[in-house]
Every structure is written in structure tokens, then in C-alpha cells.
Amino acid sequence: MVCRNLCERLYSKIIFGKSHYEGGKKYCRRCEVYYCHTGVFCPCCGMALRMSPTNKRDKERLRQSQLRREEEQDRIIRIIKRIKK
Numbered sequence: 001m002v003c004r005n006l007c008e009r010l011y012s013k014i015i016f017g018k019s020h021y022e023g024g025k026k027y028c029r030r031c032e033v034y035y036c037h038t039g040v041f042c043p044c045c046g047m048a049l050r051m052s053p054t055n056k057r058d059k060e061r062l063r064q065s066q067l068r069r070e071e072e073q074d075r076i077i078r079i080i081k082r083i084k085k
Contacts, residue, residue, distance in 0.1 A: 006044040019053070021062050026051050 014020075020027065025034040026049035028042040035042070035049065042049055053059050 004044055019058065019062060019065075021051070021053055021058075022065050 020034045023036075025036055027034050028045065028047055028049055030045045030047045031042060037043060037049065040048060053062060
């Protein structure tokens, strides 16, 4: 399927200080834009969306930020459980 130029209306804005992938965005290689989309395929052209960065350094940075987020969530859950007791 070819690009139908829906991407010009659907693309997501830039979040400063955060990777696109950290913000939950996905990249279409054919349309060359980032989407906040729940599906696996591009809503414009139907091509599979990238869900992680291509280079090793950015993949590691994304992995570290996800681990920090999970640890923070676990810490908050433990604090809430202590309060309920």
C-alpha cells in the first residue's frame, strides 16, 4: 500500500527531553513520521511500525528508562501497601 498522506494530519508533536519511543510513539519508515498509535501497522500506508530505536546506544537508553520507571512503580506500590496496613 502507498502513503495516502494521512500522516500529515496524524503525526504526533515532539516532546522535549524525551525519546519518541519513551513517549509511546511508533515510527513509520515509509511516511517518515512518529505516531501515537495503538496498532502495529501504520494507519496511513499499512506498513509495520518501528517500536524501538535502531542504534544500540538509544536502545540501551530506552531500556534503562523503562527499568527506572518499573522500579519507581514498584516502590510506590510498596509504599501504598505499607500505608494500608
